[in-house]
Amino acid sequence: MDSDSITKHDALQRISDLAKTHSLTLDEIGACLTIKATRHKGSSWLVRLLGYLGAAFIFAGLGLFIEMIWFDLASFSRVIITYGAGLVVFILGALFLKDPRYIKASTPLFLVSSVLLPTGMFVFLSEYSDGNDEQLASMLVFGVLACQFLCTFYFLQRTNLLFFGYLFWNASLGILMERAGVSGEILGIGLGLSIMMVTWVIDRTHHRAIAPFWYFLGSMGLLWSVFDLIEGIKIIDLLYFPLTIFMMLLSTRIQSRTLLLVSTLSLFGFLGYFTDEYFADVAGWPLALIVMGFMLVAVSAYAVKLAQRMGNKKVAP
Amino acid sequence: MKFLKENWVLCVGFSLPLLLTLLFFMSTQIALSSIDPPRYSVVFYEDLSYGRTDDPYRLVVKGHQLYFQYFPLTEENNYRKWTKPRLFIYNPVTDTKQEIELPSADDPLIKVDELVQGLPAKKLTTLEQSPDGYIFDTKYRGDGNLMTYMFGGSRSRGDVLLINDSYSVKIPNVERYATHFVGWLTDEEE
Numbered sequence: 001m002d003s004d005s006i007t008k009h010d011a012l013q014r015i016s017d018l019a020k021t022h023s024l025t026l027d028e029i030g031a032c033l034t035i036k037a038t039r040h041k042g043s044s045w046l047v048r049l050l051g052y053l054g055a056a057f058i059f060a061g062l063g064l065f066i067e068m069i070w071f072d073l074a075s076f077s078r079v080i081i082t083y084g085a086g087l088v089v090f091i092l093g094a095l096f097l098k099d100p101r102y103i104k105a106s107t108p109l110f111l112v113s114s115v116l117l118p119t120g121m122f123v124f125l126s127e128y129s130d131g132n133d134e135q136l137a138s139m140l141v142f143g144v145l146a147c148q149f150l151c152t153f154y155f156l157q158r159t160n161l162l163f164f165g166y167l168f169w170n171a172s173l174g175i176l177m178e179r180a181g182v183s184g185e186i187l188g189i190g191l192g193l194s195i196m197m198v199t200w201v202i203d204r205t206h207h208r209a210i211a212p213f214w215y216f217l218g219s220m221g222l223l224w225s226v227f228d229l230i231e232g233i234k235i236i237d238l239l240y241f242p243l244t245i246f247m248m249l250l251s252t253r254i255q256s257r258t259l260l261l262v263s264t265l266s267l268f269g270f271l272g273y274f275t276d277e278y279f280a281d282v283a284g285w286p287l288a289l290i291v292m293g294f295m296l297v298a299v300s301a302y303a304v305k306l307a308q309r310m311g312n313k314k315v316a317p
Numbered sequence: 318m319k320f321l322k323e324n325w326v327l328c329v330g331f332s333l334p335l336l337l338t339l340l341f342f343m344s345t346q347i348a349l350s351s352i353d354p355p356r357y358s359v360v361f362y363e364d365l366s367y368g369r370t371d372d373p374y375r376l377v378v379k380g381h382q383l384y385f386q387y388f389p390l391t392e393e394n395n396y397r398k399w400t401k402p403r404l405f406i407y408n409p410v411t412d413t414k415q416e417i418e419l420p421s422a423d424d425p426l427i428k429v430d431e432l433v434q435g436l437p438a439k440k441l442t443t444l445e446q447s448p449d450g451y452i453f454d455t456k457y458r459g460d461g462n463l464m465t466y467m468f469g470g471s472r473s474r475g476d477v478l479l480i481n482d483s484y485s486v487k488i489p490n491v492e493r494y495a496t497h498f499v500g501w502l503t504d505e506e507e
Contacts, residue, residue: 186341200330
């Protein structure tokens with residue numbers, strides 16, 4: 001703290017001396033700093049955009065080329081051109097993390113590999129397997145990829161690896177549950193709860209950047225499935241109301257605006273369902289609509305208040 | 318143990334879906350253990366124009382035997398290209414599907430009414446339920462939600478099944494919307 005302030009003080013003193021020596025005004029210094037900052041920002045933005053565009057063109061060109069020659073390729077070549085390329089890109093992504101100059105390139109490489117690897121594995125199964133069970137194939141492919149990405153994440157601690165690994169894990173697990181005969185609603189509730197719990201842990205780490213996405217998916221899946229389960233069952237369906245309120249309060253506890261948004265929207269939806277289910281055929285329907293309107297306004301105001309209360313989260317060491 | 322105590326949310330999060338899977342799998346297996354698997358072969362056909370009363374191709378069961386009929390086109394039904402149905406037998410014991418060739422109807426002006434050869438020498442019964450209690454049914458599984466659409470793995474698909482209570486056997490490689498039941502192949506005395 002002290003060393004910082006001394007350095008800053010010294011720097012300001014030197015700037016002041018230079019300004020006096022060369023008769024520089026405050027406006028001239030400000031203008032110079034602004035121009036430099038803008039120029040740097042502009043060029044970096046442009047370079048990044050062109051870089052992404054270039055990569056997208058290369059990827060699209062390769063894809064089109066492969067598509068054009070696809071039917072001329074033998075089975076082995078098809079596997080090599082998809083899975084082989086994906087594996088090479090994945091290894092490159094991991095190797096680039098060792099060199100500080102190329103660390104930023106690892107994320108797009110892992111992204112590309114997360115597309116090429118499953119594609120390649122499906123191509124392999126399509127070429128060499130005659131089981132004709134797409135669901136089993138998907139479960140195996142995503143299961144293997146989940147292991148691959150999560151194991152690599154364990155050693156490299158990269159957020160994008162965790163994201164894709166967890167995505168493949170859920171894809172594989174969802175199919176396993178479906179094949180075991182778990183009904184759609186229970187599958188959604190179980191997987192939604194699981195995702196929310198795991199995300200809560202992720203949200204307390206340095207990988208929290210992916211937490212909003214998973215909170216969104218988990219809470220949406222959970223609330224959707226619960227609604228599917230109790231929809232149309234008189235009295236029982238009213239339990240959805242306390243559930244959404246609980247989710248709103250939970251969102252403040254775990255400090256997630258995404259969860260707050262999803263639970264608030266679910267509450268809006270439920271209020272619409274509730275008035276339609278219980279008041280649509282009575283004379284007071286217009287009155288019920290007005291009451292619902294007031295309730296929506298109240299819920300919105302409450303949600304905004306809750307969102308404002310959320311501060312910064314602590315991150316686990 | 319220390320890890321479990323410190324990361325119990327993570328552990329519960331990962332194990333909850335696995336426990337549900339195990340629970341449902343076991344309950345399904347227990348229910349299935351009390352039902353015998355299907356024993357009788359089923360005869361069915363695939364026909365995209367099924368349900369039209371003016372279809373020139375027909376499969377008719379007469380005296381426990383299957384006949385293929387073709388009626389020359391008239392002005393009334395000569396408005397489209399009709400396709401000949403394809404006949405199949407599915408044996409649930411060996412889990413095999415076999416196509417049976419139908420009599421020729423190459424000349425569109427000649428009526429055909431012939432016994433279908435190639436079926437096993439068994440009694441063809443058109444009763445909805447087989448002697449061992451199975452029915453031939455189609456099932457469309459479109460009852461998904463966000464989670465099943467994203468992670469359920471091609472859930473919205475149609476299957477053709479032999480069903481007896483909670484036990485079902487899927488007939489492989491058939492189109493749900495174009496598949497139609499003909500009958501069960503049973504022993505003569507049944």
